[in-house]
Amino acid sequence: MQVGEYQGAYKITKGLLKKYGPERVLDTPITEAGFAGIGVGAAYHGLKPVVEFMTMNFSMQAIDHIINSAAKSYYMSAGQIQVPIVFRGPNGAAAGVGAQHSQCFAAWYSAIPGLKVLVPYSSEDARGLLKAAIRDPDPVVFLENELLYGESFPVSAEALDSNFVIPIGKAKIERQGNDVTITAFSKMVGFALKAAETLAEEGISAEVINLRSIRPLDRATINDSVRKTSRLVTVEEGFPQHGVGAEICASVVEESFDYLDAPVERIAGTDVPTPYAANIERMAFPQVEDIVRAAKRTCGKSS
Amino acid sequence: MALYLSKYGKILPHLQRKKGFLGLISRSPWSSRFRQNGAALSDSSRTSHAVLCEIPIVFTSRRFESVRADKELIPLQSASDPQALNFPGGIVKFTPELKFLSEYPEERMHCYRVLGENGEIVSSNFVQIDKDIALKMYKDMVTLQTMDTVFYEAQRQGRISFYVTAIGEEAVNIASAAALRMDDLVFPQYREAGVLLWRGFTIQEFADQCFGNKNDYGKGRQMPAHYGSSKHNYFTIASTVATQIPHAVGAAYSLKMDGQDACTITYFGDGGTSTGDFHAAMNFAAVMEAPVILFCRNNGWAISTPVDEQFRSDGIVVRGQAYGVRSIRVDGNDALAVFSAVHAAREMAISESKPVLIEALTYRAGHHTTSDDSSRYRPAEEIEWWRAAQDPVARFRKWLEGEGLWEAQSEAELRAYARNEVLRAIQVAERINKPSVEEVFTDVYDVPPPNLADQEISLGETIRRHQLDSSV
Numbered sequence: 001m002q003v004g005e006y007q008g009a010y011k012i013t014k015g016l017l018k019k020y021g022p023e024r025v026l027d028t029p030i031t032e033a034g035f036a037g038i039g040v041g042a043a044y045h046g047l048k049p050v051v052e053f054m055t056m057n058f059s060m061q062a063i064d065h066i067i068n069s070a071a072k073s074y075y076m077s078a079g080q081i082q083v084p085i086v087f088r089g090p091n092g093a094a095a096g097v098g099a100q101h102s103q104c105f106a107a108w109y110s111a112i113p114g115l116k117v118l119v120p121y122s123s124e125d126a127r128g129l130l131k132a133a134i135r136d137p138d139p140v141v142f143l144e145n146e147l148l149y150g151e152s153f154p155v156s157a158e159a160l161d162s163n164f165v166i167p168i169g170k171a172k173i174e175r176q177g178n179d180v181t182i183t184a185f186s187k188m189v190g191f192a193l194k195a196a197e198t199l200a201e202e203g204i205s206a207e208v209i210n211l212r213s214i215r216p217l218d219r220a221t222i223n224d225s226v227r228k229t230s231r232l233v234t235v236e237e238g239f240p241q242h243g244v245g246a247e248i249c250a251s252v253v254e255e256s257f258d259y260l261d262a263p264v265e266r267i268a269g270t271d272v273p274t275p276y277a278a279n280i281e282r283m284a285f286p287q288v289e290d291i292v293r294a295a296k297r298t299c300g301k302s303s
Numbered sequence: 304m305a306l307y308l309s310k311y312g313k314i315l316p317h318l319q320r321k322k323g324f325l326g327l328i329s330r331s332p333w334s335s336r337f338r339q340n341g342a343a344l345s346d347s348s349r350t351s352h353a354v355l356c357e358i359p360i361v362f363t364s365r366r367f368e369s370v371r372a373d374k375e376l377i378p379l380q381s382a383s384d385p386q387a388l389n390f391p392g393g394i395v396k397f398t399p400e401l402k403f404l405s406e407y408p409e410e411r412m413h414c415y416r417v418l419g420e421n422g423e424i425v426s427s428n429f430v431q432i433d434k435d436i437a438l439k440m441y442k443d444m445v446t447l448q449t450m451d452t453v454f455y456e457a458q459r460q461g462r463i464s465f466y467v468t469a470i471g472e473e474a475v476n477i478a479s480a481a482a483l484r485m486d487d488l489v490f491p492q493y494r495e496a497g498v499l500l501w502r503g504f505t506i507q508e509f510a511d512q513c514f515g516n517k518n519d520y521g522k523g524r525q526m527p528a529h530y531g532s533s534k535h536n537y538f539t540i541a542s543t544v545a546t547q548i549p550h551a552v553g554a555a556y557s558l559k560m561d562g563q564d565a566c567t568i569t570y571f572g573d574g575g576t577s578t579g580d581f582h583a584a585m586n587f588a589a590v591m592e593a594p595v596i597l598f599c600r601n602n603g604w605a606i607s608t609p610v611d612e613q614f615r616s617d618g619i620v621v622r623g624q625a626y627g628v629r630s631i632r633v634d635g636n637d638a639l640a641v642f643s644a645v646h647a648a649r650e651m652a653i654s655e656s657k658p659v660l661i662e663a664l665t666y667r668a669g670h671h672t673t674s675d676d677s678s679r680y681r682p683a684e685e686i687e688w689w690r691a692a693q694d695p696v697a698r699f700r701k702w703l704e705g706e707g708l709w710e711a712q713s714e715a716e717l718r719a720y721a722r723n724e725v726l727r728a729i730q731v732a733e734r735i736n737k738p739s740v741e742e743v744f745t746d747v748y749d750v751p752p753p754n755l756a757d758q759e760i761s762l763g764e765t766i767r768r769h770q771l772d773s774s775v
Binding site: 023026028029031033034035036037038039040041042043044045046047049064065068069073074075076077078079080081113114216219 | 488490519520521522524525531532533538539541543546548549550551552553554555556557558560561567579580582583584586587590591742746747752753
């Protein structure tokens with residue numbers, strides 16, 4: 001909706017209507033279930049739709065089509081139906097938008113076999129991963145972040161090439177370190193990097209991993225890092241139970257148990273629907289200090 | 304009134320100079336709907352097997368231009384008709400009457416019928432069918448009926464786990480399929496096996512899917528009767544109700560973008576029209592001008608919910624106008640009527656790039672599925688009456704006999720042949736091995752991740768250790 005004349009609610013699709021015309025950039029009536037279903041049908045026969053949800057919270061209206069019509073179709077049809085579709089939109093908390101507009105859906109979508117789930121952090125991530133998602137022949141859920149839309153990042157010349165893609169399923173080590181591994185995705189990567197700066201001043205060298213892909217999860221990179229540092233802190237904005245951190249903990253315990261020197265720490269959003277007022281909204285999401293404290297706990301240091 | 308109008312007349316030019324909300328009025332050139340009578344279908348030369356027999360079509364034609372805020376305003380008030388206003392959406396005349404549109408019409412929308420109950424022609428407006436096509440239609444209707452009867456019994460005997468019959472809806476299935484081309488994409492619900500049969504799916508292929516053996520194109524991953532075949536342009540049946548309707552609209556849009564001489568068709572029941580997906584799909588189809596046929600099999604029952612507990616409208620046909628979709632009600636037990644309606648709808652959908660809604664009134668003479676016993680919620684006499692008096696197969700046969708195309712000897716041979724074919728297919732399908740256990744793990748990942756590979760190994764060990772037979 002609003003991707004055409006309005007140039008997109010967050011201007012992500014700015015200029016596309018003019019460049020590609022109304023047959024390819026469609027403003028639709030308001031029903032996420034409807035336009036997700038239309039998109040899947042178009043993908044069933046020949047087109048490569050990119051479906052935008054104004055926020056991923058509204059994707060809940062369409063979740064039956066995302067899971068049951070898109071993700072499962074290849075398996076259920078034994079390969080007769082392929083669905084080259086991308087569902088994208090801002091995910092997680094914005095600022096002052098209330099409980100029904102602030103949820104992170106990374107954990108839910110990543111549970112589904114048949115889906116890929118990508119979470120860019122930087123501008124290069126966004127460009128390379130979205131191109132990879134659109135070129136991918138299977139359904140991809142692409143979780144952006146409203147607050148990151150406004151942040152600037154350095155972009156290499158290589159990234160400006162029209163064929164620049166980032167491989168799906170590979171995490172990126174944003175900062176090398178030896179004492180503790182911190183995994184994060186989307187906006188929390190920025191917080192983790194700031195936490196690493198603070199920790200460095202206290203003599204703790206943190207390795208920050210930008211997951212980029214929640215499904216498939218780059219278990220190899222995560223485990224290699226933990227085997228090097230022996231300590232792990234997972235960071236996410238979403239709700240703690242059954243979160244992304246829970247899966248990472250399980251993976252590390254299964255594959256690198258003997259290397260751990262401390263219990264794994266999970267930092268997640270507070271286990272409440274997101275409150276509205278700015279002061280308590282801040283309390284509902286991880287802050288840099290939370291990550292610093294957790295990293296120090298794994299190192300046996302009290303804060 | 305005069306006072307009010309003149310005052311209004313002074314305000315309006317003032318408003319016209321401003322842009323803003325009123326500036327968004329469409330400058331579409333049409334001013335009111337118009338009807339055209341007697342326009343025959345164009346270019347019947349495309350259809351090789353059907354010859355037109357005078358179809359006056361009553362339809363309205365519109366061209367919508369999209370709303371652009373930067374174009375100039377057309378007069379908001381017509382100088383010649385001060386009793387109308389150009390609201391967003393178009394000119395509307397005012398009325399002094401406080402009158403409501405009735406929730407239900409005095410008379411229900413009429414139902415198009417060509418064949419009377421004794422197989423006699425009762426219409427002069429229908430598409431004539433080639434003799435060969437008519438005979439194939441009949442044979443497929445009988446085959447469908449036979450297949451349904453025998454597979455139902457097979458389920459009762461425990462040889463397959465589940466089945467869905469289309470008893471009473473043979474005309475809906477076969478006649479609609481016969482009016483389409485192979486390039487038209489089919490998005491079924493689950494009571495349209497006949498469409499796939501018409502397109503060339505063999506009895507053996509049906510049986511293989513029901514038995515979930517290794518020849519099943521679905522690799523045994525779905526319940527019986529959830530057929531799918533990409534080579535027949537028949538999208539795999541899913542249990543989710545009405546999800547196929549927006550899919551059909553999206554795929555139709557894709558066909559339109561490609562400029563293909565084809566449409567999509569989607570089938571759904573009376574119950575399916577209550578879903579959000581039906582509403583969204585109808586609306587989108589109209590707005591996007593998608594070449595899709597929306598075929599509703601109104602068979603009176605959604606499992607145990609009768610139509611008067613499903614909706615309070617005059618069936619489904621009236622909903623067409625609510626969305627801006629052309630619609631027709633047909634006698635679903637009349638093969639010639641269904642054929643003509645789908646044939647006409649297909650022409651309209653493709654040449655005008657528009658959706659068309661067809662409501663076929665019929666009756667679900669069988670149970671919802673083998674998991675249902677409908678005698679618990681409807682009288683046996685009702686079921687029996689429809690099965691006997693309105694049997695679409697019998698009615699079509701009577702017409703064929705009247706045309707000299709069929710007789711009792713052919714009937715006996717066909718029935719025996721169909722029954723034998725179905726029985727043999729079951730016997731063969733039963734003996735073919737199930738898909739290999741490896742197929743549980745395929746078609747999700749190109750390279751299996753470690754956790755899945757571990758699970759496959761673990762399963763293999765369990766099978767070996769306990770000497771389980773994983774092929775049955």
